[in-house]
Amino acid sequence: MKMENVFRMKRGTSKLKAVPVLVLCFLLLTSQLTAQQATWIWYPGDFEISLANKVQNRRTERGTFFPVFWKMDNHYVLIDFHKVFDVPHKENVDIYVEGEYNVKLDGKPFEGSPRRISVPAGRHKINIKVFNQANVPAIYVRGKAIVSDSSWLVTFEDKEWIDETGKTSDISATKWLKAGFWNFNSHLQLPSQFTLPTRRQAAVSTVRGNRSMLVDFGKETLGFIRLHGLKGKGKLSVYYGESKEEALSPEHCEALDRVEVGNPARKDQTMKLSKAFRFVNVEYDGSISLDSVSMLYEYADVRQRGSFSCNDAGINRIYDVAKYTFELNTREFFIDGIKRDRWVWSGDAYQSYLMNYYLYFDKETVTRTMYALRGKDPVTGHINTIMDYTFYWFLGIYDYYLYTGDKNYILQNYDRMKTLMDYVVARRNKDGFMEWMPGDWIFIDWAAGLSKKGEVSFEQLLLARSLETMALCANMVNDKEGLSTYSALSEDLRRKIFQVYWSDQKKALVHSRVDGRQTENVTRYANMFAIFFDYFDQQQKQTVKTSVLLNDSIQKITTPYMRFYELEALCAMGEQSYVLKEMKDYWGGMLKLGATSFWEEYNPAKKGTEHYAMYGRKFGKSLCHAWGASPLYLLGKHYLGVKPTAPGYSAYTVEPNLGGLQWMQGKVPTPGGDIELYVSQEQVKIKGSTGAGTIKMRSSIPPVGKNVVAVVKGNGLYEIEVKPGIEYIINYKAE
């Protein structure tokens, strides 16, 4: 996460040189093949924003429509698509469009809106202009040479006109971006019709009452309830519960459906909206009868690539439940939790990106989520209205580049990054700090009595990191003015953070400054971020570990959300053994209470159904929250120890840390294949991906093995180069 280094490496010697020529050829060939696959395309971000509107507006609370409370953006309704092609032979080109459209060849329009055009051999420019108010303007073009794909250029204002002499005037001001796309590779797969796939799933048990039925699906799940053999006349209600108690509480359950039944004959009926539940309680009146209840499980079609197992069954179970928790929350977007909001929350999503890099490595769900969160200009509020959530968006952008190497996304989004940062910078107070302003929500964490007054140190840290990200991206897109501005701002802010918040007495960054004075309050937040942001020097880190992280008198964290960062900070300082124990206590604690997925919040001090309450509501808590799945990330990054050190894993390091385990094994996905790893006290087996890998290990003996060339770094530390496509078996002795 030391971004400056990563960046310098990228700008310095090209790491790609290390990639064998054969692999490069393969990559080029693939991209060539991909280029000839026709796919639906649109203005980048528009499908994503439009889909997010649909998804987020599916939230209901006890049957009532419950939309977001911030600005929802919309797609551009009028889009021009174009590309210049070299056409070897005359060809017919089929054109499919979502919207009204015209087609021009070399600037000359065809009459009407042709479904098929004939294009003669030669170099030709094809333009398709589409209007669609209800859905995202999108095209699918399929000829032999001429196909629609991400190499087409798009704009929402072509500023094209003819002057009085009939000439087309200068259009150099037009901003063309590359087309957005996903995987709609058939003309029949209309982007506007996209829905997640489903599959049938039966109940595990059913308890029949007089005019009711309590159905248990065995574990937390999400989908469309199906009522089988529904007959008669009357009213039927479906009460959903993540717990049995919730399903049996018509007055307090968070989700419900009402059905007016009037079926002379038996009929199956599927609920309109998918819901989260383990239990459903169906109650009905009148002459209604019902045979059984099943469901359609609704899921995202992503592929599990990462894995982890070890000798400790408890950790394996935690990993599996984390995986299932993450599966449920990985949908059209990375959402917060499946029961309640099902919204795209930036702080929650940021953690999901990181987990995703160690489980699915599904780029599209990341970019979709980031597009949806950012929305469009003008910026009229923080992302999700939350100050910290705006900053996490910036952090997510850079991580995305680091893990995937997808520079195109930065290029396509730099303007949106800039205008969002303009908004932030304009809201600093006279001392250059972020402070609450009307309309802002300072979230940080769900924690009792957490002060948001004055200038909170945590927010300044996130801003500093966001400014660094802006500087890095400015450099990448050659925005020299931006580079100098953002660099100066971030350096200045980092200096001020330490001047203002560091307390020699507390040996920590304090929580805030109010009315120009340091408060007495020390919380974990700023301190743990300063560790893995590398803002502390080595001595400060060690000090803070004792004075804050391992200090029981500092307010405890009760959400997996902030436990993520707390444990990450400890891992970054080599405290894997401690963290393993914490993991078993905390996540293991939820499992002991019967959790089948991880929760929004967990406080071991609470008892029984107290665990289900939150927000002043009996069943307000989400029992399946994405941020509960962080062991996926911790185990992949800090135990298997795999992380990219140059964009897209063109270089990466592996620093395994058993943390007290006897052995562990797993896979970490990268753009160039999976890194496979087995680690015990005496042996490490590794097969790398296409990038230039380096394994770093501590050993009391010099590591040896086939192909192993260990470089001694001193102090028992060794580095071994890991080349692509070669399996290494390294014998060593863990210190």
Next chain:
Amino acid sequence: MKMENVFRMKRGTSKLKAVPVLVLCFLLLTSQLTAQQATWIWYPGDFEISLANKVQNRRTERGTFFPVFWKMDNHYVLIDFHKVFDVPHKENVDIYVEGEYNVKLDGKPFEGSPRRISVPAGRHKINIKVFNQANVPAIYVRGKAIVSDSSWLVTFEDKEWIDETGKTSDISATKWLKAGFWNFNSHLQLPSQFTLPTRRQAAVSTVRGNRSMLVDFGKETLGFIRLHGLKGKGKLSVYYGESKEEALSPEHCEALDRVEVGNPARKDQTMKLSKAFRFVNVEYDGSISLDSVSMLYEYADVRQRGSFSCNDAGINRIYDVAKYTFELNTREFFIDGIKRDRWVWSGDAYQSYLMNYYLYFDKETVTRTMYALRGKDPVTGHINTIMDYTFYWFLGIYDYYLYTGDKNYILQNYDRMKTLMDYVVARRNKDGFMEWMPGDWIFIDWAAGLSKKGEVSFEQLLLARSLETMALCANMVNDKEGLSTYSALSEDLRRKIFQVYWSDQKKALVHSRVDGRQTENVTRYANMFAIFFDYFDQQQKQTVKTSVLLNDSIQKITTPYMRFYELEALCAMGEQSYVLKEMKDYWGGMLKLGATSFWEEYNPAKKGTEHYAMYGRKFGKSLCHAWGASPLYLLGKHYLGVKPTAPGYSAYTVEPNLGGLQWMQGKVPTPGGDIELYVSQEQVKIKGSTGAGTIKMRSSIPPVGKNVVAVVKGNGLYEIEVKPGIEYIINYKAE
């Protein structure tokens, strides 16, 4: 048009004091009644922008979809509506919504999306939140006390949330505007379904060919062609012509329809899109037969209030054809011309606003057009991509306030005015002048060889006027910083305009400065605007009249568009006699050529079908262009001589000028009724509207008559107060 004066009067003594108490009571009563009429409401501007998207995307060119080439905006998809009501007795409230929605009473949601709610007596806040991606979120609420109208508040981001303690946090940052509305007063009149009304119209003559039919509707018109008794199988084409030549030119006509016919029995068929034409030429093949052709005339439901007639039949004919030209171009919006673009062009619309104030006084068509033109933030280009057209938008705003007194519109739009002006100000060059930048179109006028190089004086004049408008509006909304900024900018610019462009040698403002040097070129544009902007002093005006306006060696204007301002400038200097002759020559010239509506451009030097060509196309010219209708404005404002001097005609002057006519009579509409006027050389009869009127007249004898109290201003000039509701008959003797 001397805005500073108008503004000062408004801020000084309230002109409303002059309005009799009875009238005021009537006005209050009316607004009370209006308040209880339920009507569909939406976010202000959203219906208008959405409708403009539909209308402007109906353009076709020879059957091909032809959309605009600038950014099209969209409605906000998620809107919160609310109002606090005092409910005297418990009542049922019916709720109709375009979109998905929820309803809250005093913050508590009803289950589902109720169609009817019951509200107990007392003070209650009702919120309705609506999501609609395809159409504008809109509501219609009808109870006894609780009805939806423009007093509801709306926002696109309520930033409402509950914190961890369950309290609703501060929402003071939320920007609430008053709801937008029009005249959808029944729950069945869905805003999304709005279309213009139509009525049947028969052809005047039909000439049958072998497999064709040439139909003449007698004059320029617009609507849906209907084919009666269509039978058989084959292809049919409808070629439209504003001239017979165009209809008879399948290769070059601008508009056409293609129909695949497959009717075993006679059937009537109506074309999908309305078109402009006088002639249609229907050609068909196969076994097709056709009985006859008629049309559905499509029109805007506005009421003619203004009128003008005089002793000169030629002028009366010009007025009538101008009226018909304007009727055809007054549609969902004020459009440019009915044949080709049918787009909302700011420069064209600006003139339509002014004509409208003297014919329909239809406020809604003005505000709809201004909303549509402005669109939404972010501003990414000039309005219609044209620099001058951005400025006309500002000018239109102020005129709207001056003529209607609708301060609410300024309040609702001030933010959009500011951000548009931010865009402009940021595009000035280092000397503070507007100069071409990539993406800009500097239009000015269709005129051969007109230079757009360097800093064109005309654009600077319009900017100065726009900045003045901003200063006035800033004052109105109490934006002190804006007032001081815009005042300083406009004063500075006006000073620089004279420093840089005035030439003592040319006795005029020159056309431009290129590379820091005044050019030799003098054109009419900047000079005529400086006259009626009152930027010239009296001496300069007289000088420029001779050196430019009446100087035949200065390039002539060939569009009614710029003739509008040229003649206005001459009228402003009392040259009504000259202008009357010009009107008869120029507009009369078109009538002599058989025009049934006024044209986009008219150059008397051209011959025969040359008149139909433009843009390098045989029939490219529009023969029915809104800007051709300017006599409506000139005759009302500069001959009848009626104009507001305080917002909404709370004060106005009447300065009749016969310009050589023996007599004239007419009506000028105002918010408080029509001003009726008869003027001859010896007598003026006037009945005023609700405002405080002053008639100014030159007479060689002291004017006398019933109720007439003339104040001598010296030099043969007299002023007579005109009180509402009283008819004055003033006997005088024209000088």
